[in-house]
Amino acid sequence: MDDDRGRLTRWENRSEIPLFLLSLIYLGGYAALVLAHGLPPAAHSALLATIAFAWAGFFVDYGVRLRLSGRHFGLRYIAHHLLDTVVLVLPLLRPLRAVQIYQVIQRRHEQPRLSLYGRVIAYAGMAALLIGFTGALAVYQQERHAPGATIRTFGDAVWWTCQTLTTVGYGDVTPVTTLGRVIAAFLMVMGLALLGAVTGSFSSWLYQMFAREGELPPPR
Structure with a gap:
């Protein structure tokens, strides 16, 4: 074993x-x-x-x-x-498995790793770019020739993906196909998860910084 x-x-x-x-x-x-x-x-x-x-x-x-x-x-x-x-x-x-590549390189060269907060921010940023780009490609492929579609160009798909990942959702462009809406649901979930990860990590970092300056009790 x-x-x-x-x-x-x-x-x-x-x-x-x-x-x-x-x-x-x-x-x-x-x-x-x-x-x-x-x-x-x-x-x-x-x-x-x-x-x-x-x-x-x-x-x-x-x-x-x-x-x-x-x-x-x-x-x-x-x-x-x-x-x-x-x-x-x-x-x-x-x-998205690029985080494993970072760990492999660090192990090979015995270099210090980024802090947890740095890794969360870096990974979330990379994930947002990748998921946004692939989501725009996938929804554009499904929507561009659909009857009554509002997503006709790749630019429309990128704009819609930005709205969806950031949970803004203006509603000016929306998917009309079944698969396009499945992709939209996936992007909504990922957007909430990424936003929560970044917000939580940043809040924890701020708390520790204030605790070091004596303005807050140290975390237990």
């Missing part, structure tokens, strides 16, 4: 950066497929093949992690590896 854990750790350390690069290839291929209009059939097929190749790499990585973990696939494994499972089903979110 200890040998399997050691091999799993070595696999994770060696595979994180290649998989991150593969996720960028996937995201770039998907973005080109959605945004590039009038592609010739050969280019369209090449993009689909690139996306499929990257997705296959994610499946291989998931299978290796499952094998080296010594566990059988099931609800318990999914609960302990929720992010891995989510990015396998929704590979557009694969770059």
Whole structure:
């Protein structure tokens, strides 16, 4: 079991950066497929093949992690590896695992890690940009040709995504397709989660700063 854990750790350390690069290839291929209009059939097929190749790499990585973990696939494994499972089903979110890349690099170079508050802010910012960009791509793909759609351009999709993630919701552009509304619900939940994480971390940081200056009792 200890040998399997050691091999799993070595696999994770060696595979994180290649998989991150593969996720960028996937995201770039998907973005080109959605945004590039009038592609010739050969280019369209090449993009689909690139996306499929990257997705296959994610499946291989998931299978290796499952094998080296010594566990059988099931609800318990999914609960302990929720992010891995989510990015396998929704590979557009694969770059969210960039936080693991940071940890791998820090372990290799034995450098001090950022404070908890710094990591929360950095990760939340990166997550907001990634989720916003992928959400805009996905909703634009679903809405651009739908009857009665108000999201006709990628700019409209970006504007709508900004409204949704920040929980503003002017209502000037809204999705009309079923899948577009599912994406909207996901973005609403993620927007609330990110806002809560940043607000909570910032409030805790302020509390500690005031406690150090003697204006508040130290946290217990």
